[in-house]
Amino acid sequence: MGISKIFVKASFIARRLLFVVMISFGLMAVNSYTQWFKPINDVFENIILPIHWVANIPARVSRWSSFMVADSADLQMENARLAQENLIHRGQIQRMADLAAENLRLRLLLNATELFLDSVLVTEVIGVSPTPRRHTLVIDRGSQDGAYVGQPLLDAEGLMGQIISVYDNHSIALLITDSSHAIPIQVLRNGLRSIAEGTSDYNRLRLRFISSTADIRAGDSLVSSGLGERFPPGYPVGKVITVTQIPGANFVDVEVEPTAQIDRSKHLLLVFTLGDVGVPGSLQ
Amino acid sequence: MKYSGASLALILSIFAALVLQLIPVSGDLIYWRPNFLLLLMIALIIFKSDQRSITFAASMGFLADLVFGSPLGLNILLFSLVGAVPLYFSGWLVYFTLAHRCLFVFLLVIFSELMSKLLFLIWLVPENYNYIFMVALASAVVWPLFDISLRRIRQ
Numbered sequence: 329m330g331i332s333k334i335f336v337k338a339s340f341i342a343r344r345l346l347f348v349v350m351i352s353f354g355l356m357a358v359n360s361y362t363q364w365f366k367p368i369n370d371v372f373e374n375i376i377l378p379i380h381w382v383a384n385i386p387a388r389v390s391r392w393s394s395f396m397v398a399d400s401a402d403l404q405m406e407n408a409r410l411a412q413e414n415l416i417h418r419g420q421i422q423r424m425a426d427l428a429a430e431n432l433r434l435r436l437l438l439n440a441t442e443l444f445l446d447s448v449l450v451t452e453v454i455g456v457s458p459t460p461r462r463h464t465l466v467i468d469r470g471s472q473d474g475a476y477v478g479q480p481l482l483d484a485e486g487l488m489g490q491i492i493s494v495y496d497n498h499s500i501a502l503l504i505t506d507s508s509h510a511i512p513i514q515v516l517r518n519g520l521r522s523i524a525e526g527t528s529d530y531n532r533l534r535l536r537f538i539s540s541t542a543d544i545r546a547g548d549s550l551v552s553s554g555l556g557e558r559f560p561p562g563y564p565v566g567k568v569i570t571v572t573q574i575p576g577a578n579f580v581d582v583e584v585e586p587t588a589q590i591d592r593s594k595h596l597l598l599v600f601t602l603g604d605v606g607v608p609g610s611l612q
Numbered sequence: 613m614k615y616s617g618a619s620l621a622l623i624l625s626i627f628a629a630l631v632l633q634l635i636p637v638s639g640d641l642i643y644w645r646p647n648f649l650l651l652l653m654i655a656l657i658i659f660k661s662d663q664r665s666i667t668f669a670a671s672m673g674f675l676a677d678l679v680f681g682s683p684l685g686l687n688i689l690l691f692s693l694v695g696a697v698p699l700y701f702s703g704w705l706v707y708f709t710l711a712h713r714c715l716f717v718f719l720l721v722i723f724s725e726l727m728s729k730l731l732f733l734i735w736l737v738p739e740n741y742n743y744i745f746m747v748a749l750a751s752a753v754v755w756p757l758f759d760i761s762l763r764r765i766r767q
Contacts, residue, residue, distance in 0.1 A: 341696050344666040348692040351670075355685030360735075365684045372678040376634075379627075383634035458633040459680050460642045460743055461728070500681070507740070528740035530642075591638045 373495055380455035380466055448482070448597040449473060454498065456591075463506035463526065463590070465489070469598060470497045478558055480599040486564035486587030487511070487552055488596060504565070505530050505590050512555040513565050515548050524550065524565055524584055530591040533566050535582035542580070544571055550584060560601050564588075621765060625652055626672075630679060643743035646751035649676050650694065650724060654717060655758040657695050659765070661702035669695030686731055694724045710759055718752040 359365055451473075455466030469475045471494050481488045481501050489503040502509055509526040513535075520542060524533040538544060548568040554561025566584040573580050629648040637645060653672040657665050673691030677684050697720060698705060705713060725744040 338700060340663070341666065341699055345692060345696050348666060348670045349689060352673075352685040352689035352692070355688065356683050359684045368684075369678065369681075376630075376679065379630050380634055383631045384636065387636060453636070455634060456636045456642075457681070458645075459647070460645075460740070461732075462681055464681065529742075530639075591642065 370493075370495065373493070373498075373500070377466075377498060384454060447600045449475075449600065451481075451596050451598050453594055453596065461528065463489075463503040463509075463528070463530070464492070465501045465503065465596075467491075467499050467501055467596065467598075468497070470495045470499050472496055473598075474600070475499045475598060480559050480563070482563060482597040482599060483588045483593035483595075485589055485593075486566070487559060488588045488590060488593065490558065491598075503530075503590055504586060504588075505533065511559060511565060512553045513550045514553040515544055515568075516551050517548055518543055520544060521553055521555070522582075531585055533584040533586055535568075535584060536579070538571075538580050538582050540573055540578065540580050544568060544580075544582060546570060549587075560599060563599075618765075622656075625656075626675070630675075633679065643746045644750045646747060646754055647676075647721070647724075649679070650691065650721070651717070651751055651755065651758050653691055653695055654698050654720060655755075655762045657698045658702055658705045658713070659762040661699050665699045665702075666692055666695060669699075683735075686728070690724060690728055690731070693727060694720060697723070710756060713759055714752045714755050717755045718748050721748040721751040 355365075449469060451467045451469040453465050454468045457464040465481075465488075467475075467481070475491055475494050477491055477494055479491045481490060487504060489501045489506070489509065491499045492502045493500040503526070504511055504524070505526045505528070507526050507528040510523050512521065513524045514521045520538075522535045522538055524535055527534050535544075546568050550565045550568065552559040552561055552563045552565055564587040566586045568582060569585050570583045571580050572583075626649075629652045632648045633645075649672055653669055657669065669691045670688050672695075673688035674684075676682075676687035676691060680687065698716075701716075705716065708716065722744060725747060729741065729744075
C-alpha cells in the first residue's frame, strides 16, 4: 500500500471539517439566542421515551428477581418493620399537625398573610441523564398529571430539584447538584440566608458569597428559604460539611452535602403549593 | 455484507449504544460510564472509513445532542473534531494491535472530554474535571468489544 493510501487526504478532511465546524457554531448561536429548536427537542423527547423504557428493563428485572427469590420469612420481617415505621411516622404526623396548628396561630398573631398548604404527587424515576455533565432525571408524570415547569421535586430526605420540561406523560427535572442550578437557602440554626449552587458532583453543593465573619459552621442544617418563590420554604436542602477560610479572601468556601439521595432515590414527590391543590392523584 | 444488511447492523448498533447510554446507574458508577455513541462512531470510522465519515460523525453528534440534552451543535462539533483524528489515521489504525488501539481510544476520549470542557467554558458553565480519567479508562476497557465486532464486519 502506498503512503498516499495510508493517510486519508488531509485537505479533504480539513474542508469537510471546516464546513461542519461552521454549521455547528451557527447552530449553537441560534440555539443560544432563540427557541427555534425547541419543537425538535420536544418531538425527540417523545421518541426517546420507549428507549428509556427498554433501558430500564435490567433494573426492573433485578427488582422483580430479588422479590421472587426473597424468603417469605424475610418478607414477613420486612413487613413487620414497615408497619412499625408507619406507626411511628403516623405518631410524628400527629405531632406535626399540632405544631402546624400552633404555627398558624402564631402567624395570625403576627398578621402574616402567607399560609402554606402543600400537597404532593408520588412519581417514579424512569430515566437519568446519560452523561455526568448534566444532572437531570426523567419522571413518569407529565402535563396530564398537572406537572408544570418550575415545580419542586422532593425525595423522602429533602429537596431534589425542579421540573424544567413537561411533556404529556413525562417530565424532565433538573437536580440541585447540576452546575447550572442554584437555590436560595437559609441556615436553620440562625436564619442566615445564602444561595446553594450545584457543582456537577452528586454529593456536593457550594455556598457562595458567605462573609468570613458569618455565623456558619460544619454540621449546620440548611433549608429552602422560599425567596424567589420557586421552592416552598422549610424543606431540607443539605448539611454543611466544611467551612474553609481562604487567606486574603473576603468570603469563605462552604461545602454542603445534599440531604436528598440525589443519585439513588427511585420514588419522588412532586410538590403542589397553595393554588395547585385539587390536582388528580395528589395527596395532601 | 449486503448494503441492506450493513444498514440494519448500523441501526441496531446505534440503538444498542443508545440503550447502554440511557441505562440508569447510581452512585459513582455514572462517572465510569463510557460515551457509547462516541465509541461506536470512532469504531465505524476506523474500520469503515470513507468520504462520508465526517458527515457520519456530525450525524452521530446531532443524535448525541438530542439524547444528552446539550445545546444543539455542541456534540456535532465535538464528534466531528474527534472523528477527524481516526479518519486521518484510519489507514494505519487497522494495522495497530488491539492494545495500541485501546491506548489510542484512551487518548482520544481524554481529548474529547477536554474539548467539551473547553466548549462549556464558553458558556461560563463550571465543569467537574475529576472524572475525565475514569471515562477514558472505562472507554479503553470496553473498546475491545467494539473493536472485535467491527473488525469482523469489515472482514
